[in-house]
Each structure stands twice: as structure tokens, then as C-alpha cells.
Amino acid sequence: MTAQNTPGFSTRAVHAGSAPEELTGAVIPPLYLSTTYHPHKIGELRGGYDYSRGTNPTRDALQEQLAALEGGRFGISYASGLGAEDAILRGLLSAGDHVVMGNDVYGGTFRLISRIHGAAGIGHTPVDLTDLDAVRGALSATGARLLWVETPSNPMMKIADIEALVALAHEHGALAVVDNTFASPYLQQPLALGADVVVHSTTKYLGGHSDVVGGAVITNDEEIADKVRFIQFAAGNQSSPFDAYLTMRGAKTLGVRMDRHCDNAEAVAQWLLGRPEVSHVLYPGLPDHPGHEVAARQMKRFGGMVSVRLKGGEAAARTVAESTRLFTLAESLGGIESLMNYPSEMTHASVKGTELAVPVDLLRLSVGIEDVEDLLADLEQAFAQL
Numbered sequence: 275m276t277a278q279n280t281p282g283f284s285t286r287a288v289h290a291g292s293a294p295e296e297l298t299g300a301v302i303p304p305l306y307l308s309t310t311y312h313p314h315k316i317g318e319l320r321g322g323y324d325y326s327r328g329t330n331p332t333r334d335a336l337q338e339q340l341a342a343l344e345g346g347r348f349g350i351s352y353a354s355g356l357g358a359e360d361a362i363l364r365g366l367l368s369a370g371d372h373v374v375m376g377n378d379v380y381g382g383t384f385r386l387i388s389r390i391h392g393a394a395g396i397g398h399t400p401v402d403l404t405d406l407d408a409v410r411g412a413l414s415a416t417g418a419r420l421l422w423v424e425t426p427s428n429p430m431m432k433i434a435d436i437e438a439l440v441a442l443a444h445e446h447g448a449l450a451v452v453d454n455t456f457a458s459p460y461l462q463q464p465l466a467l468g469a470d471v472v473v474h475s476t477t478k479y480l481g482g483h484s485d486v487v488g489g490a491v492i493t494n495d496e497e498i499a500d501k502v503r504f505i506q507f508a509a510g511n512q513s514s515p516f517d518a519y520l521t522m523r524g525a526k527t528l529g530v531r532m533d534r535h536c537d538n539a540e541a542v543a544q545w546l547l548g549r550p551e552v553s554h555v556l557y558p559g560l561p562d563h564p565g566h567e568v569a570a571r572q573m574k575r576f577g578g579m580v581s582v583r584l585k586g587g588e589a590a591a592r593t594v595a596e597s598t599r600l601f602t603l604a605e606s607l608g609g610i611e612s613l614m615n616y617p618s619e620m621t622h623a624s625v626k627g628t629e630l631a632v633p634v635d636l637l638r639l640s641v642g643i644e645d646v647e648d649l650l651a652d653l654e655q656a657f658a659q660l
């Protein structure tokens with residue numbers, strides 16, 4: 275397909291992986307729950323299907339859709355975002371290898387790399403990814419095999435320059451992995467910026483409805499794809515057919531949802547900026563955000579996540595978090611409904627007391643697609659409790 279006739283993002287979201295099914299013409303890929311498949315003869319499979327841990331038509335449809343959305347050749351889906359991350363680490367690293375990663379990487383990623391893979395002989399060095407000299411130093415001091423980038427980061431909303439970091443990784447013989455969960459492929463496509471591997475928690479914006487946990491790896495590199503797919507098959511952490519079906523259904527509307535998430539988040543960030551109780555609004559769409567220019571270059575818009583720090587410290591943050599009504603106090607993000615999170619005790623409790631600890635005065639808002647006047651009114655009444 276040439277650049278001229280590559281379909282647009284939402285056309286791919288709706289159609290990739292969704293060609294009408296051969297048998298019945300079903301317009302939506304059917305949910306294949308069968309665990310096993312009858313071959314024509316021994317060794318002569320129908321369409322390559324034999325056993326559902328390895329291959330499943332519903333999962334294949336999702337994988338094709340995810341690859342198309344990231345502009346990649348290979349998509350591989352997993353039972354969770356961490357399952358996808360684990361497949362990358364297990365597939366591409368062996369004992370003695372090292373990972374350089376952001377010093378505000380998602381807490382679960384830090385736990386996976388430091389505790390599970392640390393115990394298996396993988397080293398790690400957290401570093402500020404906005405400081406390219408520090409990244410260069412860490413890559414050359416450690417001889418790292420992987421540079422792990424998350425941008426925007428969770429929950430500090432830091433922006434890392436994907437193109438510059440990929441160049442540094444490659445200069446040092448490392449592979450660049452980008453966790454694209456916060457942006458979603460609608461807003462940012464790391465493979466086009468040179469990244470070797472993209473990873474997602476599809477639990478978030480791709481699924482988009484807070485009703486299915488999943489993860490995905492997308493790459494253009496066949497050797498990487500084979501290694502990471504082998505973990506899916508051999509370790510059995512693949513997405514189930516039902517989860518694949520739901521994720522695919524959600525991802526079809528990613529573009530329209532993301533535009534609304536961005537509209538609403540911009541309005542919420544502006545509202546927060548005007549509040550005397552607020553010390554910092556962390557949103558890359560604000561011109562004085564330190565990553566604003568890089569974000570404007572590598573993202574289509576600035577996303578649906580907003581973090582905020584309160585002058586009243588921990589007590590104020592807890593009061594607001596427990597006072598909102600439409601913003602539901604809960605873990606996770608990226609669904610159609612607005613969520614409020616107190617990371618220090620919730621999503622990021624696992625990094626408390628480490629150098630990745632999150633400030634206790636910080637709240638993270640996943641701004642949903644409700645009517646924005648209602649969201650602002652909800653914040654207004656919650657701030658009135660301070």
C-alpha cells in the first residue's frame with residue numbers, strides 16, 4: 275500500500291482485522307471460543323488453527339487491528355499490559371542484561387523489572403528521560419540492552435523526546451521500547467519516530483470502557499515479533515478470545531473518543547490553573563509545561579490525563595479525591611468515565627519509599643467523555659470542601 279492510499283486512522287480502526295468473515299459474511303469478527311480445531315488431515319491445518327493458546331481467529335483480528343493502528347507490521351496481544359511487558363523482557367533479555375528506564379515509569383513496570391526480572395539477573399537503572407546527557411551516561415555506563423520510555427509518564431506527565439531517545443539507544447546498541455498507553459496510537463505513533471517496540475496496556479484508552487484488561491506489543495521487526503510471540507504461546511499469557519473481542523470493539527471508536535477526552539482535559543486543566551488551592555497543573559498541553567514543545571511535535575493532541583498538585587498537601591489531596599461524585603475514585607484510566615486517583619496510596623503504592631515515589635499532594639485525573647460543564651461543576655463542589 276502506498277502512502278497515498280493508506281487509509282486514515284479511524285478507517286483503519288473500524289476496518290483493520292474486520293473483513294467480512296468467509297463462512298457467513300459476518301461484518302464483525304465472530305467470537306471464537308473453541309479451544310481446539312479439527313485439521314483436514316494430520317499436519318494439514320485449516321487456516322493455520324490448531325489450539326487456541328497459540329492461534330485464535332478473534333485474537334488474530336485484534337492483533338491485525340492493533341498493528342494497523344500503530345502503523346506496525348506485527349501485533350501481539352496479551353492478558354494484561356504487564357503481561358505484554360513481561361513478554362518483551364523475557365523474549366528479548368537474558369541474565370546479565372540491563373534496562374535503562376525513566377525514573378517516573380509506571381509503578382507496576384518498575385516492580386516487574388526490579389523484582390521479577392531483577393531476581394532473574396536483569397539489572398536496571400532509572401534515569402530522568404528529559405535529561406539526554408544523563409540517559410547517554412546511563413546507556414554507556416551499563417551497556418544496556420533496552421531503553422524503556424514511557425511518555426507522557428504516569429502520573430507525573432513528563433514528556434520524553436522519543437526521536438532523540440531512540441537515536442541515543444541505537445548509538446549505544448540498545449533497543450528502544452515505548453509504552454504508548456497514555457497517548458494511545460491516535461495521538462502518538464512511536465514506530466514512525468524510530469522506536470523498535472511499542473507496548474500498551476489496552477486496558478486503558480484502546481479498550482476504552484473499563485471492562486477488559488489487556489496488553490499488546492507492536493513492532494516492525496520480524497525477529498523481535500517472533501521472540502515476543504513465542505512467549506505469548508509458550509508461557510500462555512495471551513489475551514482470551516472474549517477479551518480480544520471487547521478490546522477490538524472498543525478500539526474501533528478510539529479516534530472519536532480521544533478527541534473528546536482531549537477537549538475535556540484541556541478545559542479541566544484550564545479550570546485547575548485558575549484555582550487558588552492549586553500549586554501545579556501537570557498537563558503537556560499547557561504552554562509552560564516543560565515538555566510542551568516536544569509534545570506538540572510528537573503528539574497530535576495532548577491527551578486525556580491531567581495531574582494536579584495542591585497547596586494544602588496530602589490532606590487537601592485526600593479531601594478532593596474523596597469528595598468528587600462524577601470523577602469516581604478508582605484505579606486505572608482511559609475509560610469513557612472520569613476517574614480520580616490518589617497515586618501515592620493507590621496506583622503507585624508499590625513505589626512508595628523508593629526514588630520513584632509520587633508526591634503526596636498529587637491527584638491524577640482521567641478525564642472522561644461526559645459533558646464538560648458537569649465535570650467542572652463536580653470539581654467545583656469537591657474543591658469547595660477544602
Ligand SMILES: Cc1ncc(COP(=O)(O)O)c(C=O)c1O
Binds near residue numbers: 382383606
Ligand atoms: C503506563 C502503563 N503501562 C502499563 C500498565 C500496566 O497495564 P495492565 O494494568 O493492563 O497490566 C499501566 C497500568 O496502569 C500503565 O498505566
